[in-house]
Amino acid sequence: MASRRHSPWRAHVVLVxxxxxxxxxxxxxxxxxLKHESRIFPKPGKPPQWIPTTERLDxxxxxxxxxxxxxxxxxxxxxxxxYLLDIEGETIAAWPEDFEIRQKxxxxxxxxxxxxxxxxxxxxxxxxxxxxxxxxxxxxxSSSLVAYSFARIxxxxxxxxxxxxxxxxxxxxxxxxxxxxxxxxxxxxVGTFKPLVIPAFFGVPFYIFLLRQFFLGVPxxxxxxxxxxxxxEFGIYWRIILPLSKPALATTALFTFLFEWGDFLYxxxxxxxxxxxxxxxxxxxxxxxxxxxWGPLMAMSTVITIPIIILFFFTQRxxxxxxxxxxxxx
Amino acid sequence: xxxxxxxxxxxxxxxxxxxxxGFLVFVLYPIVASLYYSLCQFNVxxxxxxxxxxxxxxxxxxxxLFWKALYNTLFFxxxxxxxxxxxxxxxxxxxxxxxxxxxxYRTVFFLPSIVPxxxxxxxxxxxxxxxxxxxxxxxxxxxGVDGPGWIADEHWAKPSLVLMSLWSVGGAMVxxxxxxxxxxxxxxxxxxxxxxxxxxxxxHVTLPMLTPTxxxxxxxxxxxxxxxxxxxxxxxxxxxxxVDSTMFYALYLYRNSFYYLRMGYASAMAWLLFVxxxxxxxxxxxTSKRWVHYHGE
Numbered sequence: 001m002a003s004r005r006h007s008p009w010r011a012h013v014v015l016v017x018x019x020x021x022x023x024x025x026x027x028x029x030x031x032x033x034l035k036h037e038s039r040i041f042p043k044p045g046k047p048p049q050w051i052p053t054t055e056r057l058d059x060x061x062x063x064x065x066x067x068x069x070x071x072x073x074x075x076x077x078x079x080x081x082x083y084l085l086d087i088e089g090e091t092i093a094a095w096p097e098d099f100e101i102r103q104k105x106x107x108x109x110x111x112x113x114x115x116x117x118x119x120x121x122x123x124x125x126x127x128x129x130x131x132x133x134x135x136x137x138x139x140x141x142s143s144s145l146v147a148y149s150f151a152r153i154x155x156x157x158x159x160x161x162x163x164x165x166x167x168x169x170x171x172x173x174x175x176x177x178x179x180x181x182x183x184x185x186x187x188x189x190v191g192t193f194k195p196l197v198i199p200a201f202f203g204v205p206f207y208i209f210l211l212r213q214f215f216l217g218v219p220x221x222x223x224x225x226x227x228x229x230x231x232x233e234f235g236i237y238w239r240i241i242l243p244l245s246k247p248a249l250a251t252t253a254l255f256t257f258l259f260e261w262g263d264f265l266y267x268x269x270x271x272x273x274x275x276x277x278x279x280x281x282x283x284x285x286x287x288x289x290x291x292x293x294w295g296p297l298m299a300m301s302t303v304i305t306i307p308i309i310i311l312f313f314f315t316q317r318x319x320x321x322x323x324x325x326x327x328x329x330x
Numbered sequence: 331x332x333x334x335x336x337x338x339x340x341x342x343x344x345x346x347x348x349x350x351x352g353f354l355v356f357v358l359y360p361i362v363a364s365l366y367y368s369l370c371q372f373n374v375x376x377x378x379x380x381x382x383x384x385x386x387x388x389x390x391x392x393x394x395l396f397w398k399a400l401y402n403t404l405f406f407x408x409x410x411x412x413x414x415x416x417x418x419x420x421x422x423x424x425x426x427x428x429x430x431x432x433x434x435y436r437t438v439f440f441l442p443s444i445v446p447x448x449x450x451x452x453x454x455x456x457x458x459x460x461x462x463x464x465x466x467x468x469x470x471x472x473x474g475v476d477g478p479g480w481i482a483d484e485h486w487a488k489p490s491l492v493l494m495s496l497w498s499v500g501g502a503m504v505x506x507x508x509x510x511x512x513x514x515x516x517x518x519x520x521x522x523x524x525x526x527x528x529x530x531x532x533x534h535v536t537l538p539m540l541t542p543t544x545x546x547x548x549x550x551x552x553x554x555x556x557x558x559x560x561x562x563x564x565x566x567x568x569x570x571x572x573v574d575s576t577m578f579y580a581l582y583l584y585r586n587s588f589y590y591l592r593m594g595y596a597s598a599m600a601w602l603l604f605v606x607x608x609x610x611x612x613x614x615x616x617t618s619k620r621w622v623h624y625h626g627e
Binding site: 015019024026045047148153155156158168170172173174176177178181202261265280281283294308309312313316323 | 335341342343344348349350352353355356359360363367372374421425429430433435436437439441442444446447448449450452453454455456457462464467468470471497501504505508553556557560563564568580587588596597599600601604611
């Protein structure tokens with residue numbers, strides 16, 4: 001670009017500062033998740049604490065203190081409520097604001113098991129994974145079949161049908177949600193996973209579009225050669241097109257997994273029993289009941305975020321390509 | 331129709347059949363039903379009762395909360411969409427300078443947009459906490475000022491959400507990056523020969539060549555902003571507080587359907603939303619002929 005010859009250090013400064021701003025909430029989340037309850041709310045006038053600390057104790061379990069530049073230990077309270085400090089053999093009674101309790105880095109891991117216990121973590125995880133994987137399988141299978149029809153079979157009316165697929169992407173979910181809820185409750189499906197996974201097996205417009213774009217790029221000669229060898233249409237789809245489309249299929253699987261992992265609205269509407277909750281729903285429910293349990297809340301947020309970040313690191317290329325594909329070739 | 335045509339038609343329909351069934355069951359039927367419900371009183375438990383246009387009449391003339399929700403949503407859209415657009419484009423342009431470590435920066439900017447929304451909403455609730463949150467803590471530490479109540483303050487709640495939306499512009503940024511990569515290098519070389527400065531090149535090469543990408547991000551941003559729901563549901567416990575200042579359209583619609591079981595009323599709201607989204611998109615597409623340049627034109 002034009003600015004290539006101009007001082008890149010200025011760009012670096014801006015990028016570093018912006019990066020820090022973007023990362024700060026993550027670091028804050030991790031830091032809070034490792035703080036003891038007593039450290040989460042800073043004392044008035046103290047700056048935010050980035051690194052969790054804990055009190056330093058001597059070998060008898062007494063707190064180490066600092067009083068007017070001298071070190072000592074806290075030994076007890078007197079009848080007026082003052083703290084008794086043993087400073088180099090001398091006993092001093094002091095109010096809390098007159099001395100400092102010495103700190104060291106201390107990670108409070110308890111928030112994690114606490115969070116796991118307060119929600120039914122492993123059950124919620126299993127629910128989430130079940131929904132994610134079923135949804136991914138359904139979407140990949142059905143959307144690739146439909147995309148094959150639109151990309152590789154020249155049938156009359158397919159263009160009109162494809163326009164229909166695209167135009168349904170414009171439809172806000174609010175329009176279809178209420179009638180579907182009415183139908184599902186008649187069928188007794190509300191309170192089961194069925195409303196969350198079954199629609200995936202009937203083709204998801206966005207991925208039909210994405211896969212079609214990819215299938216269009218596979219040379220027609222390959223299909224023709226397979227046809228001469230006696231391959232039927234399904235054989236071409238299954239043995240030629242799918243193996244050649246792994247990147248697009250991976251993108252589809254990745255995006256659907258990610259979306260379902262964090263989906264909130266549909267579980268909120270269709271799941272009723274706590275035992276069926278997904279992680280995202282469980283986190284929200286926990287938050288609404290324990291508004292200031294920030295330690296466990298941040299621990300839970302970390303746990304539901306980390307898998308996504310790890311997944312992203314391993315699949316960055318697929319990811320960026322996928323977004324580019326859907327964003328530009330539209 | 332030849333035999334080959336017939337075979338293609340049969341195969342084509344067969345392969346497309348999952349979608350055809352899905353369309354009928356999960357799209358067409360709900361659309362028709364929703365249109366019918368919007369003209370009825372309906373609470374799921376009892377069969378719908380026809381009331382004609384009463385739902386729409388009530389919405390327009392007797393429901394101040396509907397107007398409030400509409401106002402809140404438009405306010406959020408009017409700030410969050412353009413600001414996100416400018417911000418994501420700026421980040422993309424910064425990253426497009428072939429700076430060292432570009433992939434790392436890209437990852438950092440992109441990460442927030444893939445975090446599950448519930449997790450990021452809970453996180454921001456804590457970051458924006460008036461007493462102990464990160465932002466007000468930093469404001470006190472570095473500027474010595476007491477920050478506002480953010481999400482807890484009637485007047486700051488919507489700006490808080492706009493601020494939060496800027497954190498997740500990574501998707502739009504990646505799309506802009508791809509758009510920038512598509513700008514033919516030769517145009518810059520020609521501009522160099524003409525002695526054009528950086529601003530001239532940005533204004534007369536980069537920006538015109540990016541207009542299709544801008545249009546795409548603008549439309550997606552608009553559609554998402556109109557349907558803004560999860561963040562505000564999580565951050566206000568589904569209440570849209572304080573004092574209805576974050577009662578967004580999609581939240582009010584959700585409350586009508588699943589709290590008050592006014593499904594007919596909510597369906598009417600859903601149709602109005604659809605009309606607004608459709609109108610806004612069409613308006614953008616029509617006016618885009620004047621400002622969007624497609625390659626090769």
